[in-house]
Amino acid sequence: MPSSLAARLLLAGVLTSVVCGASAPPSPPAPTGPKVVPWQPPLISSPAFESHPAFDPLTGDFYFVRSTPQFSGWRIWVSHPTPKGWSTPEVPAMAGDGVEADPWFTPDGRTMYFISNRSTDGVKRKDLDLWRIDREGDGSWGSAVRLPEPLNSTHTEWFPRPAPDGWLYFGSNRPGGRGGNDIWRGRQAADGRWTVENLGDAINTPGDEFEPLPSPDGSRLVIMASDGLYESHRTATGWSPKQKLGYGVNDEGMEGGAVFSPSGRSLLFARDTGRTLSGEFFLLKDPADTSWPSDGRPAAK
Numbered sequence: 274m275p276s277s278l279a280a281r282l283l284l285a286g287v288l289t290s291v292v293c294g295a296s297a298p299p300s301p302p303a304p305t306g307p308k309v310v311p312w313q314p315p316l317i318s319s320p321a322f323e324s325h326p327a328f329d330p331l332t333g334d335f336y337f338v339r340s341t342p343q344f345s346g347w348r349i350w351v352s353h354p355t356p357k358g359w360s361t362p363e364v365p366a367m368a369g370d371g372v373e374a375d376p377w378f379t380p381d382g383r384t385m386y387f388i389s390n391r392s393t394d395g396v397k398r399k400d401l402d403l404w405r406i407d408r409e410g411d412g413s414w415g416s417a418v419r420l421p422e423p424l425n426s427t428h429t430e431w432f433p434r435p436a437p438d439g440w441l442y443f444g445s446n447r448p449g450g451r452g453g454n455d456i457w458r459g460r461q462a463a464d465g466r467w468t469v470e471n472l473g474d475a476i477n478t479p480g481d482e483f484e485p486l487p488s489p490d491g492s493r494l495v496i497m498a499s500d501g502l503y504e505s506h507r508t509a510t511g512w513s514p515k516q517k518l519g520y521g522v523n524d525e526g527m528e529g530g531a532v533f534s535p536s537g538r539s540l541l542f543a544r545d546t547g548r549t550l551s552g553e554f555f556l557l558k559d560p561a562d563t564s565w566p567s568d569g570r571p572a573a574k
Contacts, residue, residue: 309521312541312554314359314569317352323553324543325375325530326566331382331412333567335359338374338530344545347374349387352569359569367406367414371397375432375530380489383408386433393419400426403433403443423469424459432497436487442494444483451477456485456496475514476505484529489537497529502542522557534565541566 317323317337325338333354339362340347350362369391376387386405390398402425406417419425420433424441431444431454440458450457455477459469476482476496484497496503496515501523503515517523522542531542538559546553556566564572 307520307557307559309524309555309557312556312566314352316361317359318553322543322545326532326541326543326554327376327378327385328532328566329378329382329385330380331408333571335567335569336365336376336378336385337362338376340374347372349373349376354567354569354571356570365414367417369417372401374401375484377432377434377532379435380535385414386435388431388433389417391417401429401431403430403441405433421467424467429454432484432486434485434487437489437491438487442485442487444485452479452481454481454483456482458485472512475512484531486531486533488533489535493537495531495533495540497531502528502531518557520557528555534559534562536562536565538562539565 317335319339320342322340322342322344323337324340324344327336328334329336335352337350337352338347339350349365349368351365352359352362354360367385369389371390371392373387373389373391376385378385384405384407386403388401389404390401391404392398403420404417405420407415409415424430424443426445426447428445428447433441433443435441440460442456442458444454445457446454447457450471451474456472457469458472459467461467471477472485476494478498481499482496483499486495486497488494492507494505494507494512495518496505502518504518505512505515507513522528522540525544526547527545528542531540533540536559539562540557542555542557544553544555
């Protein structure tokens with residue numbers, strides 16, 4: 274049986290058998306696989322490069338990264354749900370003074386992780402680091418906090434994503450890996466100290482692996498590499514060797530910045546098509562996710 278994320282999405286059909294000498298029943302419709310379709314909400318989709326989507330579980334707000342068509346000058350933007358759909362995006366109040374990207378919310382919506390080179394102690398950092406920001410009691414954002422070493426380093430860190438297994442997964446081009454950028458993970462001990470490890474040869478290559486995305490149940494890991502999106506599965510001995518996602522996910526351009534639906538069945542990601550809308554969102558959707566992603570209209574109460 275197919276085991277990849279894409280193969281499990283939307284796979285449906287009826288198995289038929291033909292007994293020798295017996296008449297065969299009418300052939301059922303051929304099973305169809307999932308299709309990747311553009312997701313282009315008005316006001317959000319633009320000639321700029323939109324990527325790295327994240328949905329706020331508490332407010333329903335939509336956070337994403339907008340950059341130049343050449344994928345530089347990253348900034349986090351937010352759009353709010355309204356009766357007419359998503360509002361005109363704006364820079365959120367938690368924004369800093371540097372390049373920022375890769376927003377991600379904990380399932381309870383109390384914490385957002387992201388990367389930034391914003392100033393610390395009045396000094397603007399040269400490399401991108403992992404940050405988190407927590408909500409205050411009234412729901413507003415508190416002060417952003419740079420995560421400690423060895424999670425951060427003097428090199429670049431990407432895409433912080435906590436997983437149900439207690440590890441914080443991220444990418445980095447720090448020394449000690451298999452290539453230019455690798456996937457790493459860190460775990461905090463009871464005394465507050467962090468341990469960091471490389472995910473090894475099943476995930477990393479001499480090439481570049483930038484972004485790790487654990488599934489909501491922790492059983493799968495989607496990896497953005499320099500040549501597309503891959504998937505790995507949790508086994509009794511660790512993560513399985515990664516394999517490229519199919520069903521048109523990697524058909525053209527550069528793919529990355531993916532997010533799972535809460536069910537883990539669907540995947541929203543960005544693709545650089547090289548056309549007028551240089552970087553846009555694309556959706557690999559399971560029909561069971563009927564209300565995801567939102568169209569920006571508040572759900573009826």
